[in-house]
Amino acid sequence: MGSKPSTPRAKQNANRPTSTVDVKNDKNKNSKGQGSEKASSDGPKDVMISYSHQDKEIMAKLRERLEDNGITVWVDVAGLQAGVDFLGKIGQAILDAKLFISLLSTSSVKSKYCQDEVALAYVSQKAIFPFAIHSQQEVYGCMGTGMKLQLSGIEWTFSLQSETFEDDFAELLSRLKVELEAQKADEKTDVSAKPFISRQSSKTQKKKDPKVKEDAEDFWKKQYNKQDMVAWERFKEDFSKYFQEQIANLFTETEEFDFLWTNLREELELLNDEDSVDMLLKNNLIGFTTRYGDTLSLWESTEVFVKEMFAIHEVFGMDSSVRVQAIDHLGQFQSPRVIESLRDLLYSEDPNVRAVASVSLAKTGNSDKSTIKRLMKSLNDKDRLVREAACLALGHIKAKEAVPTLLRIWRNDFISHVREAAKAALELIGGEEVEQAMHITKVLADEIRLLTQEN
Template structure:
């Protein structure tokens, strides 16, 4: 992960191998977030949720995320939707204070077909609303931004991640003084998406086809708006700077990229985030190169820009990569309000982008984030070479929590390639919790190599103990 200025590290959470991440059971007032990716400034007067919530989550068409300061127009929107046959989950009635309402919100997002973000200046200040949009984004929900204030007012204070996740989507505007006009526009969009999903379900290829459909729509909507240099494919960009060259050193690539897209980067990203984004982009590009070379090739850049077999515009691919990374940070960071539910439900929304982003999080400078990413990667079930490689690197991490998480992840995945490293940790790590995690992982992996090595080690340890006692 690209380096960023150091920040105070939070107190580490106790790591339980049976339950690596402790769920939050109480939603409290936000504090300023330690954020190694893109710092939000969370105001002291952020939203507090109502404790009364709608209990039934399943079989709902739509979930509404909103600021409780906008509850009156939310109630009107909900009532109008349900009158038109769209079932809605929203956090206002039915639950008692003892219910884990954070989990209910995550469950509602994952189970609903559609996600509406009711946008106002209050919404974009709320860490909870930011996290809910991010979870909807990485779980590949059909997101409908519905603004009750002007886009200019909202954008002025919207954090970079939320802006990226919502910028490419078509917004609907609800004017409280002319509610019906905006509502009818929204209703037609929601019904069209529900019909589209129903057809996809019949074909049995729901997620993949919907994503391709949206990507094509995005390309059509944006292609006429882009400046010429933003519409360049990677081969055009490469020939402009490095024609007749097979490779370029990655620092040179970073410098050229930042100069060429300077104005566009400045419009969207704070300066520190630009450094973070470009460093991670380069790491992602060179991951496809088998050697340890720190050079970028034309082919590796084209591979990065190829999605579902189609070569994308370079700037568009970088933007979608940034969207994924910001969303993953918001969902999986230690201060995230939806982190636990996201980890527990990774199987519901596995995607290439989620897996790639989790691998990127293993390079984050915050140890807690690296540990969470390791556990989350194991839960995806993905066992390709790149995933195993980045988890093996966790076993060399300077932080014991990350080493422990890496052991447990590799054991869960039954990664036989990890056996030599796990045996080394089991025998030599100076932290007992790491040795225990390595042993648990070895037992999970099993096999003749493990049995033989563990037997020999135990025999030697017993002989050493006896010799010590004799002396």
Template sequence: MYREFKRLSLQSRENSQSTGSQSGLQDRLEDRNERPKPQLAHRSSQGPKDLMISYSHADREMMMRIKDKLESSGISVWVDISSLRAGADFLSKIGQAIIDAKNVICLLSKTSVISKFCRDELALGYISNCAIFPVSLDTEETLYPLMDTGMKLQLASYSWLMVNDPNKMDAVLDELVVLLKEQLKRNEEEMDGNVEPSVKIVPKLQRLTSRQNLNKHRMKQAEDDKTLSIMPEKYWNDHYTSDTTQWKKFVNDFMYLYKSHLETTYTAADQIWLMSILRREMEVNDDDPILKKENFLAFCRLDGEEFPLWTRVQDQALESLSMKGVFDMNSSVRVEAIENLGKYRSPAVVRALHDLLTDPDANVRAVAAVSLARTNASDKHTISCIMNILNDNDRLVREAGCLALGHLQAKPAVKKLLHMWRNDVISHVRDAAFVALQQIGGAEVEREMHVTKVLADEIRQLTK
């Protein structure tokens, strides 16, 4: 199951002088009984394909027609045709198929848009940076009211291909083949290094995507509604006369101005949740709920470019809801997401992994620590979050925390790691702390380790 754990463990051994200190880490993790454990073969017995089709089994007939059309055109397809939707083993195959394929067709219908499995698959496809192709059996007007907020946002930036008219179906499927072949060609060019992966454009589907910035998705906007294009400086100057404002006032002003747009997409509960996300992103202190202009403007800026307030809010909601959907305790693709998304460094993924460090499942906490290490996110907050799990009651979580901090060469953790090396009751944790200290290095580490070894030698002399 935990390939990230194994890779980090091997790298720790290779980068240190310690031998055997991490041997058995994979075995110890796989000995756990807390959850079913998919094996490496779960990358799908069908093998990686060009694309994956997400659909409801009520729409099996249409799925088969699309599948046959694509395969006859030379496009390989991964699809669940067993009519089984239960069990960690099977769901793992679906999640891995999405991540492997990089392209996902979402077959939309009245049944699929209310299916938890289809929603989870779309969310994983989105945050895994897949190119998504919505193919619909019904009109947007029919399906939109049935969708939850996350699905509405995830599909808002795409033009749908409609297969609800039998007289036009062949032409639509021909168009789908053309679009997919263009995307597959671009995928190959990215792998060969001939194009810049952060500027992937799917013709007609109107999606800009970046593995480094998963939140750079532009929502379709009504051109005649100028409130959607208000730039942050103008918004602030129109509402406030100083460089600070009460958070409550900002919330009231924002919800009044964008009332109709919020009600179109977000439930009342989602609106409250959205405000809590914005409060976090705009760095409003709980003890002193004041919004600073500089933090507001920083939120609306991405990679040095300033965007309209509504655009950034939609981006943030889309990013956060997708992460929330994938990493939810009941998500059908959660395990595969945890295993794979550590390799993608983006603010959204890093924040999601921060949250998983406090997950009730010890295995999830351990893998979240290793995944954070694989992102190489060595900022102060990440280091602090990983250091917190060094006090975890579970020995494997502590071991993972040590390995992660060593991989990140986290100097602020030296004192704590020295304490664990000398005092942790579990030998594997002490070994992991030792490996981490060797990876971090430095005068303080050398001095303290030398003193400890000298003292240990003197103590042993007393026993002779």
């Protein structure tokens, strides 16, 4: 994949320290005064810079030039403590910043922090600006498939020699300012962003190949004529052969294509409205390309889906450094695979993850039986924030099945915030049952209060 021109409004990100040792080293050096006066980075900034500790000199130069030009910058030079505080601030800085600069080097792209930050920037729809200090060939040689996919189609700025830095920086600065102005204009006119998935069409394939633009219905007609369903294994074989060149460009290892196939099959099976074991339905394949508002070609839909799955795999991982921050932004996806992943996160050992997953599920708007059933189980969670989030999520999706349980919680939960959340949920759901039950409860409460006063 080569460097491709594109609008700056893409999405993706790179990284920061290569280990917790790097964080501590930064802290020790900053305590001696190195950069500490600029390290107070609390609050939203124009730009967040992600980098490896080994590239800190270039990062400092880049930051200084940005600030000289009136652009506020968040970067970890304060030596934030490793652990929850460190990870939380890094993740929040990405979410708060208007733009994201990924300082790409052979060191940064191998960092787990970098990979997590790229994934978080991707799922949170940040405008991402890769600034490479090593050649694209060198960087790609060290970069995993997930990051390659997430940075594909985005214009890179290269600064390979110190004597050209100012010219290279001027190019980056120009693009940053264009994006900042565009975001200001959007804020003034209240322009809503298009759905995330619809803006992810690939710029990495050879557009001369008509297969890339072929829609799912035409593909199906060529392969299966008038059949309504086909065996999964046959579809996999036909798909692999038909898009052989595109697959070779996208994946470098067999297990990566296996990753695609496992997730793609699960995605398409989740679209099933009927029992069709080991069969792919024609309507499911077509639905896979049209469910995001825009209709993409079959290959474009597949490529977008792969990017999404790699990003989700990064941020959902138990060792992810930005897990909680990322989950909240998954509500924008309408993918059944994402929704199922959010349901699974309701069983996470981390109560923060469980609570955020409930809120994110509500944001997807999904209200099928499985979602409601799992959210209702969360109403009995031992953590009060999880119970509170589950109440509000059920109210948001207007889950009438939850009314009796929500009424019980409203009347009996020992935490006032949970009772208030249950009440808010009931009011959102509405209906005769809710109105009658709430009326009776209020009347009884008033009567009890009067008896108490009389005594």
